[in-house]
Amino acid sequence: MIPLINTLNILLPLFYLATFAVYFYDFQQGGKKFENSKRLFLFFTLIIHFLYLVLRTIEFNHPPITNVFEIFTVLAFAISFSYFILELVTDIRGTGPFIIIISVIFQTISTFFIQDLTEVKEVLRSNLLGIHVISALIGYAGITISAVYGVLYLILYNEIKLNKFGLIFNRLPSLEILERLSFIAAIIGFVFLTVTIIIGIIWLPQAFPNITLLDPKLIGTFIVWLLYGIGLINKFIGKWRGKKLIILAIIGFVLAILSTMITNFLGKSFHSFY
Amino acid sequence: MNLFAISINHRTAPVELRESLHLSENEIRAFIQQTKDNAFTEGIIISTCNRTEIYAIPRNDKISLKDLEDLIKNFKSSFQVKDENFQYFVSRESIEHLFRVACGIDSLLIGDNQIFKQVKTSFQISEEMGFAGALIRRVMDAANRVGKRAINETAISEGAVTVSYAAVQLIEKIFSNLQKKSALIIGTGETGEIAAKHLHDRGIGRLALTNRTFDKAEKLAAELNTAVFPFSNFKDHLYKFDIIISATSAEGLILTKQDIENTMKKRNYSPMVLMDIAIPRDIDPLSKNIDYVFYHDIDSLNIIVEQNLAKRKTEIPKVEKIIQEELDNFFEWYNSLEAAPTIKTLRDYFESIRSEEVEKNINKFSEEDKEKLEIITKRIINKILHHPTIELRKFSDSDLRAEDTAAKISIIRDLFGLDSKNKDGK
Numbered sequence: 001m002i003p004l005i006n007t008l009n010i011l012l013p014l015f016y017l018a019t020f021a022v023y024f025y026d027f028q029q030g031g032k033k034f035e036n037s038k039r040l041f042l043f044f045t046l047i048i049h050f051l052y053l054v055l056r057t058i059e060f061n062h063p064p065i066t067n068v069f070e071i072f073t074v075l076a077f078a079i080s081f082s083y084f085i086l087e088l089v090t091d092i093r094g095t096g097p098f099i100i101i102i103s104v105i106f107q108t109i110s111t112f113f114i115q116d117l118t119e120v121k122e123v124l125r126s127n128l129l130g131i132h133v134i135s136a137l138i139g140y141a142g143i144t145i146s147a148v149y150g151v152l153y154l155i156l157y158n159e160i161k162l163n164k165f166g167l168i169f170n171r172l173p174s175l176e177i178l179e180r181l182s183f184i185a186a187i188i189g190f191v192f193l194t195v196t197i198i199i200g201i202i203w204l205p206q207a208f209p210n211i212t213l214l215d216p217k218l219i220g221t222f223i224v225w226l227l228y229g230i231g232l233i234n235k236f237i238g239k240w241r242g243k244k245l246i247i248l249a250i251i252g253f254v255l256a257i258l259s260t261m262i263t264n265f266l267g268k269s270f271h272s273f274y
Numbered sequence: 275m276n277l278f279a280i281s282i283n284h285r286t287a288p289v290e291l292r293e294s295l296h297l298s299e300n301e302i303r304a305f306i307q308q309t310k311d312n313a314f315t316e317g318i319i320i321s322t323c324n325r326t327e328i329y330a331i332p333r334n335d336k337i338s339l340k341d342l343e344d345l346i347k348n349f350k351s352s353f354q355v356k357d358e359n360f361q362y363f364v365s366r367e368s369i370e371h372l373f374r375v376a377c378g379i380d381s382l383l384i385g386d387n388q389i390f391k392q393v394k395t396s397f398q399i400s401e402e403m404g405f406a407g408a409l410i411r412r413v414m415d416a417a418n419r420v421g422k423r424a425i426n427e428t429a430i431s432e433g434a435v436t437v438s439y440a441a442v443q444l445i446e447k448i449f450s451n452l453q454k455k456s457a458l459i460i461g462t463g464e465t466g467e468i469a470a471k472h473l474h475d476r477g478i479g480r481l482a483l484t485n486r487t488f489d490k491a492e493k494l495a496a497e498l499n500t501a502v503f504p505f506s507n508f509k510d511h512l513y514k515f516d517i518i519i520s521a522t523s524a525e526g527l528i529l530t531k532q533d534i535e536n537t538m539k540k541r542n543y544s545p546m547v548l549m550d551i552a553i554p555r556d557i558d559p560l561s562k563n564i565d566y567v568f569y570h571d572i573d574s575l576n577i578i579v580e581q582n583l584a585k586r587k588t589e590i591p592k593v594e595k596i597i598q599e600e601l602d603n604f605f606e607w608y609n610s611l612e613a614a615p616t617i618k619t620l621r622d623y624f625e626s627i628r629s630e631e632v633e634k635n636i637n638k639f640s641e642e643d644k645e646k647l648e649i650i651t652k653r654i655i656n657k658i659l660h661h662p663t664i665e666l667r668k669f670s671d672s673d674l675r676a677e678d679t680a681a682k683i684s685i686i687r688d689l690f691g692l693d694s695k696n697k698d699g700k
Contacts, residue, residue: 030429160447161562163574165581169447170433175545176450242545242566 001059002116008052013108015045016076020104023096027171035093042084042100049077049107060117065133068260069114076106078141086145086181094171095181098148128203136196140256142189143228147253149182150246157243179242183235186249190228197225220259227252275608275680276331277413278339279368280346280360281375283325284382287359294352297321299399305349306403313337313345316407318414320375320396322389324382327375329368331409339364369413369604373597376417377424378431385430385586390421408681416604420597428592433582438465438472440578441549441570445517448547448568456480458515460508461522462491465551469519474498482515484508486522509533513540519549520556527558534561551575607693611680613666619692620662624655662686 019041026034053074056064064070083099086092156172159165172178200218204211231248234240240248282295297305302319309317309330314337317330328342339362347353363371374380376393397414400406406414424430434440449455457478459470462485474481482501485491495502503511512518512533522528529548534557538546548569550557555571562569610616628651639647666686669679687693 156447160444160568163570163577165578172447174446174450175448180450238542241543 001055005052005055005059005116008048008055009111009114012045012049012052012073012076013104013111015048016080016100016104016107019045019080020097020100023100027094027097028167030171038093038096039084039087042080042096046077046081046084049073049080053077062117063130063133065130065137066117066121067115069110070117071133071137072106072110073114074137075140075144076103076110078137079103079106079144082138082141082145082185090181092173092177092181094173095149095152095178098152099145102144102148126203126207128199129207132196132199132203135192135199139189139192139196142185142187142192143224143249143253143256146182146185146189146249149178149185150249150253153178153182153246154243154250175242179246182246182249186228186252187232190225190232193221193225193228197221217259217263220255220263224252224256224259227255275365275369275409275605276335277329277365277368277409278332278342279327279329279363279371280339280342281325281327281363281371282355282359283327283361283380286361287355291352291355291359292324292326295321295326295346295350295355296323297326297350301349302396302399303403305346306400306405308349309345310403310405313341316400316405316410318372318393318396318400318406318410320393322392325375327371329372329410329413331407366601366605369416370597370601372413372417373420373600376421377593377597379424379590379593383435384583384590385432385435387421387425387431390425393417393421408684412604412607412684416600420600423596423600424593427596428589430586430589430593433578433585435579435582435586437551437572437575437579438468440575440582441469441519441551442472442476443578444568444570444575445547445549448545449516453477453479455516456482456514457517457519458482458484458503458508458512460484460518460520460528460556461486461524461552462494463521463523466519466521467494469521469549469551470494470498470500473517473519474500478517482511486524509537512537516545517547517549518557519551521551522556523552524556525554527556529557529561531558531560531564534558534564534567538564538567549575608680610693611683611687613669613679613683616683616687616692617663617666620666620686620690621659623690623692624659628652628655 019038022034022038022041026038053064056070064074080100080103083096087096152168152172153175155168156175156178159169160175227248231240231245231252235245282292284292297319298321302321305319306317313333314330315333317328319329320327326346328346330342332338332341343357343360343362347355361371371380372393376390378385378387378389381389393414397406397410400410434443446452452473455478457473457480459466459473459481462470462483466483466485470481470483480501481498482503483491483495483498484503484505486505488502488504491502494500509529512529518529520529534546534548543566545566545568548557548561548567550559550569550571553572557569559569559571561567610619632647632651636644636647666683669682
């Protein structure tokens with residue numbers, strides 16, 4: 001089974017790249033040539049990716065959530081899968097390339113560095129950890145999508161203000177829709193990050209009796225969670241809207257990425273598992 | 275095929291000459307009445323602000339394109355129009371030109387789909403006046419197909435190509451649902467009226483008007499069932515609206531940047547669109563520097579119009595391809611309207627029915643009767659087809675015009691469904 005897993009590992013970035021290319025071509029050219037068929041590309045890629053994740057889980061006897069490169073491949077899947085559902089539900093088709101490119105990046109990094117890990121620490125075989133990580137991944141997918149729609153909002157906002165009526169103006173949905181999509185994705189991200197943090201608080205003392213609350217990952221995640229919380233409260237009470245909220249969502253996303261990178265590549269944290 | 279067409283249009287004649295040959299619906303009816311009993315047997319007359327075109331089949335070979343031109347000039351007493359102001363087409367060229375007109379690539383505004391509706395209305399008039407025969411019906415069927423295919427298979431009609439449509443396109447890039455938005459039109463002159471009607475047609479949630487002459491605004495408001503504010507205090511109500519369209523003939527600014535800033539504060543900086551389509555401008559252009567204010571004037575709307583027109587032009591080759599395909603299809607059908615191929619197709623059709631039925635029932639007969647069955651059924655078919663075959667041969671031998679022969683053969687082909695059977699067979 002390992003040769004098949006390795007082949008799929010190599011093919012996945014190519015599939016994502018091909019899907020991105022079709023979405024990008026459709027975005028650039030418009031028309032009806034790939035309007036529907038591009039979804040099939042994404043669907044096929046997601047099926048292959050799902051198969052890859054299942055095969056890894058069976059072969060290595062643990063879900064692929066035990067190190068950062070396993071998490072990157074699940075994150076690539078979660079982001080594209082969330083977008084696929086979003087596209088089906090809303091029928092807003094012009095934003096695909098901007099989301100799928102994120103999956104291309106995460107999957108490519110994962111493909112290069114992922115290892116065939118059969119031995120994992122006992123502490124990582126907990127069910128609570130499983131829920132904790134899955135919830136964190138959905139949360140990260142949410143804030144990633146929220147940030148992408150936020151960036152698109154800012155670009156379109158400026159293009160309209162500056163009378164630039166190019167490709168972005170012609171292909172993207174309205175500012176109101178982009179703002180709403182960013183907001184909905186942020187709510188999903190916030191809710192799942194909350195669940196992640198709660199489960200972490202319950203599970204951590206059991207797994208690591210000597211845990212310190214000054215762990216960089218804990219601090220980073222808490223700051224991100226706080227930022228989104230402040231933003232969403234202000235949106236609900238009608239105080240903030242548009243650009244302000246969107247810039248906050250983008251800052252939250254950048255902080256989340258930085259905190260993950262610092263934790264796993266630079267700093268010493270109990271979140272670095274390998 | 276002896277189909278004539280003459281056209282006076284925006285490329286061949288200035289507006290005053292086009293106006294002199296413009297035909298109202300009643301005039302089209304009167305012209306058809308006068309023409310169909312004399313020179314032409316069937317046809318279509320299209321008359322819009324940019325073109326007047328007559329497509330007609332002459333009653334005999336002595337009638338020429340010049341006669342068609344003289345007919346319309348005499349009818350309108352418009353003798354200042356010269357030959358060079360007309361375009362002339364015969365046969366395939368006529369049909370090709372009609373197709374180009376129907377799909378909008380011959381229009382002043384390329385891809386304008388209003389013309390498609392006008393062509394259909396013209397055909398309806400011809401039908402009502404008994405001036406649309408079998409051939410013109412077929413031509414119109416094909417023209418309809420060209421028009422629909424051009425809209426569905428190309429982007430020839432996509433994007434706004436007038437300032438008022440461009441304004442709506444721009445508004446729809448900011449707000450997702452016009453039904454939940456409100457708009458105020460300042461100035462109810464011609465431009466303001468068009469903008470108001472346009473937003474009303476697009477289903478704007480709430481529409482209000484204001485005008486220096488209150489009565490004029492009230493009149494339009496009654497027509498559109500909207501609110502009216504007195505011009506003296508409309509600024510007090512600005513904050514209630516998501517979209518402001520200003521189209522007055524005022525000499526100076528009527529809304530300063532300070533007015534807009536005050537309005538935005540009252541709106542808690544909820545996005546607001548300002549469309550200044552007045553010349554000279556009504557709203558201080560510096561308003562665009564305020565957050566969440568989307569200020570646009572005629573120049574910015576013209577950018578959208580120019581871009582969309584350029585994009586439509588790139589679609590013309592795709593439309594030309596559709597036109598050629600449909601022309602080929604039409605003439606494939608038209609060429610089948612000769613006597614010899616029709617006789618063959620008709621006989622093949624009857625023979626296929628006979629052999630099918632014989633095959634189904636052959637086992638019910640004894641060996642010696644099987645041969646008799648073949649002979650008898652063939653004899654029946656021959657007898658049935660004897661008279662139609664003689665009559666069809668007469669069509670090609672007689673002095674009938676090709677169009678009359680084609681029309682008669684077309685009826686026979688339609689009656690027995692010979693064309694659909696041919697296609698199925700393919």
